[in-house]
Amino acid sequence: MEQNVAVVTGGTGGLGRALIPYLVRRDFKVAATYLIPEEARKLEDELGLDEDQLMLRRCDCTDVEAIESVMKEVAESFGAINVVAALVGGWAGGRDLAETGTVRFDRMIDLNLRSTFYTLRAAIPHMREAEWGRIIAVGSRAAAENPAGQAAFNATKAAVTSLVQSLATELDDTNLTANVLVPAVIDTDATRAALPYADYMDWPKPSEIAAVLDFLLSPASEVINGAAIPVYGKV
Numbered sequence: 001m002e003q004n005v006a007v008v009t010g011g012t013g014g015l016g017r018a019l020i021p022y023l024v025r026r027d028f029k030v031a032a033t034y035l036i037p038e039e040a041r042k043l044e045d046e047l048g049l050d051e052d053q054l055m056l057r058r059c060d061c062t063d064v065e066a067i068e069s070v071m072k073e074v075a076e077s078f079g080a081i082n083v084v085a086a087l088v089g090g091w092a093g094g095r096d097l098a099e100t101g102t103v104r105f106d107r108m109i110d111l112n113l114r115s116t117f118y119t120l121r122a123a124i125p126h127m128r129e130a131e132w133g134r135i136i137a138v139g140s141r142a143a144a145e146n147p148a149g150q151a152a153f154n155a156t157k158a159a160v161t162s163l164v165q166s167l168a169t170e171l172d173d174t175n176l177t178a179n180v181l182v183p184a185v186i187d188t189d190a191t192r193a194a195l196p197y198a199d200y201m202d203w204p205k206p207s208e209i210a211a212v213l214d215f216l217l218s219p220a221s222e223v224i225n226g227a228a229i230p231v232y233g234k235v
Contacts, residue, residue: 004028006083007074009061009119012039014188015138016087018206020047020054022214028083031074033059033067061088061115064122071122081126083217086137088115089160091194094149105152112156117163120178124167127176134217135171135178137164139228143182161228168226177225179216183209184232204233 006023008016011032023030024047032054034040040056047054055074059066075081090111092104116137127133142150143158161180168178185191187203209231215221216229 004082005074005078005080006030006085007071007081007119007123008032008085008087009059009067009115010034010087010089011056012036012043013087014190014206015186015209016085017043017046018210019085019087019213022210023083023217024049024053026214026217029053029055029078031055031057031070031078033057033061033070033088035060061086061119062110064118067115067118068122071126075126075129080130081123082130082132083134084119084123084127084136085213086116086119086135088119089138089157091150091153095152096149097151100152108152108156112153113159113163116160120163120167128174131175133174133176134221135164135167135176136213136216137178137180139164139180139182141182141184141230141232165226165228171225175222177216177222179224179227179229181209181212182228182230182232202234204231208233 004027006028008020008030010016011020012034016032020030020032034056035058057070059070061067092107095104120135137160139161140157142154143161146154164178164180171178183204185203186209187200187205192200212231
């Protein structure tokens with residue numbers, strides 16, 4: 001791994017903040033996208049890295065031109081893109097299918113599917129130029145179990161898994177792999193705010209899931225391609 005360059009979308013979220021230190025310890029140069037400036041400043045303060053090691057760029061990953069511009073800048077500035085962690089996603093509240101409005105449905109498509117599709121499509125040409133690469137996205141246990149009252153979320157997360165597994169097949173003749181992490185729920189501030197009465201003691205923490213991501217970056221993971229890896233905790 002002569003060139004170690006990672007792009008983490010949603011890098012200032014709970015999982016992104018947990019993953020980036022692992023990347024830094026592996027001597028990666030990291031580019032992370034964010035939306036909220038205060039979160040970017042907090043991440044900078046936490047890590048204390050200069051822009052030669054950490055590039056932060058404000059980017060709405062549902063905007064195709066924005067994410068393509070970021071990928072181009074990273075490849076030109078750092079010389080390669082080896083790892084992409086597509087962490088942008090969200091849950092727009094629960095509704096039965098018959099009660100799901102078009103705006104809510106479109107929001108789930110944008111946050112979960114479109115952001116992942118745009119991110120990976122923009123990154124792949126740059127990654128193919130590198131000697132190796134790892135692609136990681138985030139699905140959901142809900143995509144397999146389909147709980148009631150969140151049809152739009154379930155469907156879009158199922159599509160994310162299918163998208164990445166299709167990509168993995170396309171990458172069979174390369175040194176790139178593509179896998180999906182599948183949490184049930186992650187113990188973040190945002191999740192606790194969305195589910196204020198839930199018992200979060202058994203939820204997996206971002207640092208625990210980031211450790212799985214760290215393994216997927218290691219040479220030992222090269223035989224894992226197209227996997228949907230459960231990271232449920234004890235939920």
